[in-house]
Amino acid sequence: MNNDRRFGLKRHITLPGELALDGGSLLTGIEIAYETYGHLNADASNAILICHPLTADQFAASDHPITGKPGWWSRMIGKGKPIDPERYCIICSNVLGSCLGSTGPSSFTPGTETPYAMNFPVITIRDMVRAQAKLLDYLGIRQLKAVIGGSMGGMQALEWASTYPDRVKSVVIIASTARHSAQNIAFHEVGRQAIMADPKWRQGNYYEEKDPPVAGLAVARMAAHITYLSESGLTARFGRRLQSRQEKSFGFDADFQIESYLRHQGIRFVERFDANSYLYITRATDYFDLAEEHGRKLANAFRGTKSRFCVISFDSDWLYPTSESRVIVHALNAAGAAVSFMELSNPNGHDSFLLDAPDLHRTVHGFLEGDRA
Numbered sequence: 344m345n346n347d348r349r350f351g352l353k354r355h356i357t358l359p360g361e362l363a364l365d366g367g368s369l370l371t372g373i374e375i376a377y378e379t380y381g382h383l384n385a386d387a388s389n390a391i392l393i394c395h396p397l398t399a400d401q402f403a404a405s406d407h408p409i410t411g412k413p414g415w416w417s418r419m420i421g422k423g424k425p426i427d428p429e430r431y432c433i434i435c436s437n438v439l440g441s442c443l444g445s446t447g448p449s450s451f452t453p454g455t456e457t458p459y460a461m462n463f464p465v466i467t468i469r470d471m472v473r474a475q476a477k478l479l480d481y482l483g484i485r486q487l488k489a490v491i492g493g494s495m496g497g498m499q500a501l502e503w504a505s506t507y508p509d510r511v512k513s514v515v516i517i518a519s520t521a522r523h524s525a526q527n528i529a530f531h532e533v534g535r536q537a538i539m540a541d542p543k544w545r546q547g548n549y550y551e552e553k554d555p556p557v558a559g560l561a562v563a564r565m566a567a568h569i570t571y572l573s574e575s576g577l578t579a580r581f582g583r584r585l586q587s588r589q590e591k592s593f594g595f596d597a598d599f600q601i602e603s604y605l606r607h608q609g610i611r612f613v614e615r616f617d618a619n620s621y622l623y624i625t626r627a628t629d630y631f632d633l634a635e636e637h638g639r640k641l642a643n644a645f646r647g648t649k650s651r652f653c654v655i656s657f658d659s660d661w662l663y664p665t666s667e668s669r670v671i672v673h674a675l676n677a678a679g680a681a682v683s684f685m686e687l688s689n690p691n692g693h694d695s696f697l698l699d700a701p702d703l704h705r706t707v708h709g710f711l712e713g714d715r716a
Contacts (some may be wrong), residue, residue: 349482350379350432352405355444358477362439365451368464372453375478376444377401377436380420381428383484390484390696391426391711392475393435394492394499396697397567397624398616403435404428409615415697418704425708431488438499439474440466440624442617449550449617460619461547468495468631476510486510489711493517493696494663495624498631501671504652505644513651515707517696518660520667521641521674522632527662530608532623534563537617547619555626560618561609568608573659573692577601586697611706634674641674653710655696655703662693 349356358373378401383390393403393416404420406413420426426433437445440463448463479487490511492500497519504514520527539543541559549555581601585591588598597603637643652675656668665686675682687694687702696703 346508347383350383353380353408354378356478356481358474358481362470362473363410363479364464364470365467366465370439370446370464373439373446373474373477374444374450375436375439375446375474377434377478378403378405379435379482380404380433381431383432383482387432387484388486388488389430390432390434390479390482390487392479392487392490392503392669393420393426394475394490394496394503395435395438396492396494396496397628398564398612398621399496400441401435401437401581402443404433406614410611418697418699419707423703425711426491432484434482434484436475436478438471438624440471440620442620443615445474446676447617448547448619448623458550460550460703461621463619465630466623466627468498468627469506469636471627472499475499475503476507477508480586486512489513489515491515491517492519494693497663498628498633498654501633501644502631504648504650505637508645508648508650511650513653513710515653515655515710516668516671517655517703518657518663518668518693519671520663521671523629523636524667528629530566531629534564535622535625537562537566538622541618544618547622548616555613556618557613558611559615560621561606563618563621563643564612564616565605565609568605570662571692571694573661573690575659576690578690579690598625602684641670642677645678647681648678648680650680651710651713652680653706654682655683655706656684656686657689657695658686659688659690660693660695 355376359599361369361371399415402414403416404414437443441446442449448459490500490503497516498515538559541556544556584600584605586600633644634641654668656665672684
């Protein structure tokens, strides 16, 4: 497989045929950007699909072409790491609806040079997974050794286990949920309204002017970023310490370190992400309710599954708390699935799975080792 140009960094495919979406629309000419690490073995049995979280991308273990930063999961993927390209063929694709090379609202409609903008159809997590399945067909991978995802990636992993049970041997769900709560939806709606209230949004038609609604998108990112952290982590890191000053300014500049940090996060985010894609992807996560698709009984989503499952949560995660992971575990138990569950202690909140988390690394490594064929 060393000379197979389907595999490697910065790869791209136009999927053949049409993709029927849950919302009733058909998409044609779908482009999927992806990367692979390692090599597929002779019987294509060592493939691991990595499903990225909300605003991440296909650059899981390679330097990001815009920011220059290491891949968002380079702590987890690499030689000698839990997901080792010396042993596995690792695939990560940019989800449908995003803006890092896969078809989304910033893409041209087929046969034109006009972006979809808000004419792009609303998509679901299952639509993203269907597009990934077509990518795997193109790569000649019938069955995955494992599908692994955190946060929105965990939603995709759950959908893979439900929609394509015969195509996944093992499933790892990290810091995720089987459905969005009212609180989750509320935070996303604040972000969407911030974008749409920005005069530069122009009902989504800002591409021609090349003047996107960066202020609104930055606020959306700031609001969301708060949910990725924990109160104890914020207090330990920032407390009420002032930013580059000895006294309060009695104005509305960034007096506190936490204010400066959030503003920095917003500014950096708008450099690499599209505002309309943020609207569409957050809506996809809000629509996600795996039980709803199966008679409102989550266990029905996994009936007859032969996959092994590993569900992992963090004790400081209040976005998708451990109680949400337990719901998934109970449903898997009711379906008779083989499942292991770990709640890990980490002060970094929801983002723990992206940061230094040795317990997570040991857990994923041990689970994959236990599935050696």
